[in-house]
Amino acid sequence: MSSDETYEHTSLEAARWLVSLEESPDDQKLKDEFERWLSEDPTHREAWAATSGIYDLMGPLFAKERYSSGTQSCKSGWRHRSVSKRILYGVPIALAAAVANFMLVPDYYYRLTAxxxxxxxxxxxxxLADGSEVSLAPKSxxxxxxxRxxxxxxxxxxxEGFFKVSHxxxxxFRVTAGKISVTDIGTEFDVRVSQKASAVAVRSGEVHVDGDNHxxxxxHSGQRIERRGRGIVSASHEDAENIxxxxxxxxxxxxxxxxxxAVTQINPYYNGRIFVANRHLSAGKVTGVYNLSTPESALKAMADTQGAKLYHITPWIIVVSY
Structure with missing residues (x-):
């Protein structure tokens, strides 16, 4: 395992400890196990300090209120935080991944297997060998x-991938992404997949799309289809040149x-992580053309349309908030 992979693995462990301690702050057995983990290797303590410290810095941006019902210190420096579940609705788990600057399936996994x-x-x-061409977006x-x-x-x-197919x-020529399958009928088309949805859009030509639920x-050119969780499918039209x-x-x-x-789409182009602080801001609407070679400037321009600001928590974490 390389040093980068070791760092990612240790950061992942630290993030998991953060979630476990937040969810079970009175579990003495858990605290004892945590102390043993800390003492096993100096890098564990370093990863914990970075992870828990950034958690504290980011917390106020995710909530206007945050309170503590006392401080219980242990020799590791972990503090019992009593955080309102209403305020931090599920944030600890997402934040755990954020502060370690990785995803549950790290980039190196795909470098080894894809x-x-x-x-x-x-x-x-x-x-490709047949003359077709695939452009891969970041984190793809x-x-x-x-x-034969x-x-x-x-x-x-x-x-996300953009396909120019030699018909x-x-x-x-078929592309599978999540629960959909796209068959080329002579075309240029874009496919995007995430944990929440799969989407196909055609720049030129025609494709056939299959999926579950019939x-x-x-x-055709300028048409897009998106399949979300529970089989929900939506169709739309757009300027083909923009696809x-x-x-x-x-x-x-x-x-x-x-x-x-919009932030989800620009996030892979930024060499770090971007987070939106609240649901109301996430729901705002954005229209415009943004330069992906300067993702931070693009993000600021998008945030300006919402009256929001960028908060640089570290050189590799940006939180967008009012």
Whole structure:
């Protein structure tokens, strides 16, 4: 395991301890186990200090009220925090991942297992054996399955890809992403997948989309379809030239997008993590064209439309709040 991987693993452990101690502050057995973990390696104490310290810095930005019902110190410096569940609705778990600057499935996992992958603020264009081309957005990964005779298949494991397909009726080109499958009928198209949704948009030509719950439809230039949790499917139209603009011109084009979704799209281009402090801000609407080569400036421009500000907690964490 490399030093970077060791750091990510130790930070993940520290984040998990943070969540466990927040959820069970009176569990003496848990505290004893935590103390043993701290004493096992100096890097454990360093990771804990960074994780819990940033948690304290970020807390006020996620809530206007925060109170403590006393301080109980242990030799590790962990303090019993009594935080209102109404205020910090589920924030500890998300924050645990944030302060360690990683995701539950780290980038190196995809570097080891995927055929092609990108990390934070990285993009890649792949020329496939059949002449087709795939542009990968940051934090994206694909597996390529090309059979000598028969179909061509791409598995979009995470993130976003823009596909320019060399059409061959005798060898169907198919992209699977989450619970949807996209079959090329001679086209350029964009596919995005996340834990919450899968989306397909066609820049030119035509694709066929299949999915669970009897999803089966053709999409043409300028059409988009998105499948969210519980099988909810929504369809929309947009300017075809804006589809895949992140790959063709380095721009993020938003039209009446929620601020939360806009931040989700720009987050991979920033070499750190961006968080929105409250639900009301996330629900605000954003329209505009933003330069992805300068993600922080783009984020500030988006925040200005909402009357919000950027708070730099560390060089690699930004919180957007009123």
């Amino acid at each position: 055929d092609y992958s990108t990390g934070k603020a990285q993009q890649m264009t792949v020329k 990964a694909i597996d390529v399955v090309f059979r 005779e028969g179909g061509r298949e791409i598995h979009l494991l995470r993130g 061959n009726p005798g060898r169907p 999803l089966s439809t053709d999409l 895949g603009a992140w790959a063709t011109s380095g721009q993020l084009v938003l039209e009446d997008s929620s601020f939360g979704d």
